[in-house]
Amino acid sequence: MADYLLAIDQGTTSSRAILFDRGGHVIQVAQREFPQHFPHDGWIEHDPQDIWDTVLATCRDAIEQSGAAPEALAGIGITNQRETTLLWDRATGQPLYNAIVWQDRRTADFCRQLRDQGHADLVQARTGLLIDPYFSATKLAWLLDNVEGARERAERGELAFGTVDSFLLWRLTGGRVHATDATNASRTMLFNIHTQQWDDELLALFGIPRGVLPEVRDSSDDFGRTDSQWLGVELPIGGVVGDQQAALVGQACFEPGMGKSTYGTGCFMIVNTGDKPAQSRNRLLTTVAYRIDGKTTYALEGSIFVAGAAVQWLRDGLKLFDHAAETEALAKQTRAGHSVYLVPAFTGLGAPHWDPKARGAIFGLTRDTGIAEIVAAGLQAVCYQTRDLQTCMSDDMGAPPGTLRVDGGMVANSWLVQFLADMLGVRVDRPTVLETTALGAAYMAGLHFGWYRDLEEIAELWRCERSFTPSMPEAERERLYQGWLEAVERVKSGV
Numbered sequence: 001m002a003d004y005l006l007a008i009d010q011g012t013t014s015s016r017a018i019l020f021d022r023g024g025h026v027i028q029v030a031q032r033e034f035p036q037h038f039p040h041d042g043w044i045e046h047d048p049q050d051i052w053d054t055v056l057a058t059c060r061d062a063i064e065q066s067g068a069a070p071e072a073l074a075g076i077g078i079t080n081q082r083e084t085t086l087l088w089d090r091a092t093g094q095p096l097y098n099a100i101v102w103q104d105r106r107t108a109d110f111c112r113q114l115r116d117q118g119h120a121d122l123v124q125a126r127t128g129l130l131i132d133p134y135f136s137a138t139k140l141a142w143l144l145d146n147v148e149g150a151r152e153r154a155e156r157g158e159l160a161f162g163t164v165d166s167f168l169l170w171r172l173t174g175g176r177v178h179a180t181d182a183t184n185a186s187r188t189m190l191f192n193i194h195t196q197q198w199d200d201e202l203l204a205l206f207g208i209p210r211g212v213l214p215e216v217r218d219s220s221d222d223f224g225r226t227d228s229q230w231l232g233v234e235l236p237i238g239g240v241v242g243d244q245q246a247a248l249v250g251q252a253c254f255e256p257g258m259g260k261s262t263y264g265t266g267c268f269m270i271v272n273t274g275d276k277p278a279q280s281r282n283r284l285l286t287t288v289a290y291r292i293d294g295k296t297t298y299a300l301e302g303s304i305f306v307a308g309a310a311v312q313w314l315r316d317g318l319k320l321f322d323h324a325a326e327t328e329a330l331a332k333q334t335r336a337g338h339s340v341y342l343v344p345a346f347t348g349l350g351a352p353h354w355d356p357k358a359r360g361a362i363f364g365l366t367r368d369t370g371i372a373e374i375v376a377a378g379l380q381a382v383c384y385q386t387r388d389l390q391t392c393m394s395d396d397m398g399a400p401p402g403t404l405r406v407d408g409g410m411v412a413n414s415w416l417v418q419f420l421a422d423m424l425g426v427r428v429d430r431p432t433v434l435e436t437t438a439l440g441a442a443y444m445a446g447l448h449f450g451w452y453r454d455l456e457e458i459a460e461l462w463r464c465e466r467s468f469t470p471s472m473p474e475a476e477r478e479r480l481y482q483g484w485l486e487a488v489e490r491v492k493s494g495v
Helices: 048-066 108-116 120-127 136-146 150-155 164-172 200-206 243-250 308-317 324-332 371-397 414-424 436-449 455-459 474-491
Strands: 004-010 014-020 026-033 073-080 086-089 159-162 179-181 215-217 237-242 259-263 267-274 285-292 295-304 341-343 361-363 403-407 427-431 464-468
Touching (some): 004 048, 004 164, 014 048, 014 436, 026 048, 073 164, 073 436, 108 136, 136 200, 150 159, 243 295, 259 371, 259 436, 308 324, 308 371, 371 474, 414 464, 414 474, 436 455
Parallel strands (some): 004 073, 073 237, 179 215, 403 427
Antiparallel strands (some): 004 014, 259 267
């Protein structure tokens, strides 16, 4: 009897591999960061070889450090940064260009042209998405038009496109599987979330040859087996799910109205809307939450581009501290109600603004402003942005979730989570297992392998480590939030 599931969590700044047991407990974690590449203003790329090397290394590290034999693994689940776009040679597996990261803004002008031409309603109706550089379609079109010979080769069927999950599946299976799951497909701007098929009209609009696309499977499904050269044994891959949807699964938000917010490189709030897609009036996204046994569950999502990345910038760019863990102690040094605001629009603003030209700024500096106030402002920006999303969710659904489940590396900071509860005015629950993104991928794989009977059994495994209840007076909450709204207006580009 296999004892463990291996979850690959391929993120924006690092790759991780985590071993879980049947109870959803973390047995071993391995993590490796990799470089970010910024060839031009607003452009963000990853070297695909870095992605592959760190994934393979962390898988080997986690297995070796746990002392488990590869045969003790039931199989693998994969979760990934979602919209990041790769194009590779089907014969050799070699990428034609760097991976274009989800934060990349190079196609902003193309997106504006598409909106000006009146295509926004069609795209939103079919995909649940807004026309924005965030999604994969315009990134793929850019690759086909700017890499020499790429379009001709794609038309001849020589190239394969994929988000990171597809690239990893291709590599892990020795090129035998070119597939994705419905959650990742739903982030490409090429997938009809109602028919659950690639959409021919959208492919024509963006100029994408159908032959480059992966097969779309359920989130809990057969994704082939790894080549034995990688981990010493062939392992079945039983789950693939985009990172934010994986966190929704890991947080056991299986009932309509349940929501979670994940704080990693970016911040993503998702609320389960059940078996019917809900269209937002507030520029939120309608997306696939997960697809199991051919049945699709939908969600509303608000996407914030910069959360933990702001802390990383404060650490690496401004060198205000050495380790992210120091931010809690620094924030505690600030006086209550300070009015420094950091708007981290380093790659534009996401929901609900969708302004790719906005840029970051710090407001409210005075002579007594120090490192602690700037660091606190970076943390508070995450909470203010979550409040933006909560306001939209409340309007779209009639009421926000009564509680919010949070996860991601940032929520280990209790000062931040308390400020979040204060700013939202609702209870915020932090789970015992913070690795909910990887856990969701493990659960999807475990469901396929028969480890779990159904989602109800998985839901029974969720445990709360600590609840945070609001303690800030409402007048103070609203004063601080109004200051945030004014700061945001000052960085918006007006487009």
